[in-house]
Amino acid sequence: MVETTFEGTFYKNYKVHFAYGYKITIENQGKDAVQLNSRYWKIYDALNNTEIVEGEGVVGKKPVLKPGEFHTYNSGCLLTSPFGAMQGHFNMVNLNNTNKFKVFIPSFKLCAPFALN
Helix, strand or coil, X not given: CEEEEEEEEEEECCEEEEEEXXXXXXXXXXXXXXXXXXXXXXXXXXXXXXXXXXXECECCECCEECCCCEEEEEEEEEECCCEEEEEEEEEEEECCXXXXXXXXXXXXXXXXHHHCC
Protein backbone atom coordinates (compact mmCIF):
# COMPACT_ATOMS: atom_id res chain seq x y z
CA MET A 1 0.00 0.00 0.00
CA VAL A 2 1.26 3.48 -0.87
CA GLU A 3 0.18 6.83 0.58
CA THR A 4 1.58 10.10 -0.75
CA THR A 5 1.68 13.64 0.60
CA PHE A 6 2.71 16.97 -0.84
CA GLU A 7 5.23 18.51 1.56
CA GLY A 8 5.65 21.95 -0.04
CA THR A 9 7.85 23.96 -2.36
CA PHE A 10 11.25 25.51 -1.89
CA TYR A 11 14.06 27.01 -3.93
CA LYS A 12 17.28 25.14 -4.55
CA ASN A 13 19.91 26.30 -7.04
CA TYR A 14 17.58 29.11 -8.18
CA LYS A 15 14.85 26.62 -9.17
CA VAL A 16 11.59 25.82 -7.47
CA HIS A 17 11.32 22.21 -6.25
CA PHE A 18 8.25 20.28 -5.15
CA ALA A 19 8.72 17.95 -2.19
CA TYR A 20 6.66 14.77 -1.81
CA GLY A 21 6.50 12.24 0.96
CA TYR A 22 5.41 8.67 0.56
CA LYS A 23 4.57 5.90 2.98
CA ILE A 24 4.94 2.30 1.82
CA THR A 25 3.56 -0.75 3.60
CA ILE A 26 4.49 -4.25 2.49
CA GLU A 27 3.13 -7.50 3.89
CA ASN A 28 4.62 -10.98 3.82
CA GLN A 29 1.76 -13.10 2.49
CA GLY A 30 3.95 -16.17 2.10
CA LYS A 31 4.78 -19.11 4.36
CA ASP A 32 8.47 -18.31 4.88
CA ALA A 33 10.39 -15.44 6.47
CA VAL A 34 11.76 -12.97 3.91
CA GLN A 35 14.16 -10.05 3.95
CA LEU A 36 14.10 -6.84 1.94
CA ASN A 37 17.67 -6.36 0.67
CA SER A 38 17.49 -3.47 -1.78
CA ARG A 39 15.22 -1.11 -3.69
CA TYR A 40 14.92 0.22 -7.24
CA TRP A 41 12.81 3.28 -8.08
CA LYS A 42 12.04 5.16 -11.29
CA ILE A 43 10.91 8.67 -10.42
CA TYR A 44 9.14 10.46 -13.27
CA ASP A 45 8.84 14.23 -13.40
CA ALA A 46 6.15 15.84 -15.59
CA LEU A 47 8.94 17.82 -17.26
CA ASN A 48 10.16 14.52 -18.75
CA ASN A 49 13.01 14.02 -16.31
CA THR A 50 13.41 10.45 -15.02
CA GLU A 51 15.60 9.63 -12.05
CA ILE A 52 16.69 6.12 -11.13
CA VAL A 53 17.31 5.44 -7.44
CA GLU A 54 18.88 2.17 -6.32
CA GLY A 55 20.29 1.19 -2.98
CA GLU A 56 20.48 -1.21 -0.09
CA GLY A 57 17.44 -1.62 2.11
CA VAL A 58 14.92 1.13 2.76
CA VAL A 59 15.78 4.16 4.90
CA GLY A 60 18.86 2.39 6.22
CA LYS A 61 17.13 -0.87 7.16
CA LYS A 62 16.89 -4.36 5.70
CA PRO A 63 13.72 -5.57 7.41
CA VAL A 64 12.94 -9.23 7.97
CA LEU A 65 9.25 -10.11 7.70
CA LYS A 66 7.87 -13.31 9.13
CA PRO A 67 4.69 -14.72 7.56
CA GLY A 68 1.81 -12.27 8.09
CA GLU A 69 4.06 -9.40 9.21
CA PHE A 70 4.02 -5.89 7.78
CA HIS A 71 6.78 -3.33 7.33
CA THR A 72 5.99 0.37 6.88
CA TYR A 73 8.46 3.14 6.11
CA ASN A 74 8.37 6.79 5.11
CA SER A 75 10.58 8.50 2.58
CA GLY A 76 10.40 11.28 0.03
CA CYS A 77 11.58 12.76 -3.24
CA LEU A 78 11.92 16.08 -5.02
CA LEU A 79 10.51 17.01 -8.42
CA THR A 80 10.97 20.12 -10.53
CA SER A 81 7.27 20.14 -11.49
CA PRO A 82 4.02 19.81 -9.52
CA PHE A 83 3.23 16.43 -11.13
CA GLY A 84 5.07 13.15 -11.30
CA ALA A 85 4.98 9.46 -10.53
CA MET A 86 7.09 6.64 -9.11
CA GLN A 87 7.31 2.91 -9.68
CA GLY A 88 9.82 0.28 -8.78
CA HIS A 89 10.54 -2.91 -6.91
CA PHE A 90 12.13 -4.37 -3.81
CA ASN A 91 14.72 -7.13 -4.11
CA MET A 92 13.84 -9.77 -1.54
CA VAL A 93 15.28 -13.08 -0.35
CA ASN A 94 13.44 -16.04 1.13
CA LEU A 95 15.36 -16.84 4.32
CA ASN A 96 14.36 -20.52 4.32
CA ASN A 97 15.65 -21.46 0.86
CA THR A 98 17.72 -18.36 -0.16
CA ASN A 99 15.62 -17.87 -3.33
CA LYS A 100 15.68 -14.26 -4.51
CA PHE A 101 12.60 -12.53 -5.89
CA LYS A 102 11.22 -9.08 -6.64
CA VAL A 103 8.19 -7.34 -5.20
CA PHE A 104 6.92 -4.83 -7.76
CA ILE A 105 5.40 -1.53 -6.69
CA PRO A 106 2.99 -0.27 -9.37
CA SER A 107 3.15 3.33 -10.51
CA PHE A 108 1.74 5.88 -8.07
CA LYS A 109 1.13 9.58 -8.67
CA LEU A 110 2.76 12.56 -7.02
CA CYS A 111 0.56 15.67 -7.35
CA ALA A 112 0.63 19.08 -5.69
CA PRO A 113 -2.99 19.86 -4.66
CA PHE A 114 -2.81 23.50 -5.82
CA ALA A 115 -2.02 22.30 -9.36
CA LEU A 116 -5.19 20.24 -9.66
CA ASN A 117 -8.04 21.95 -11.48
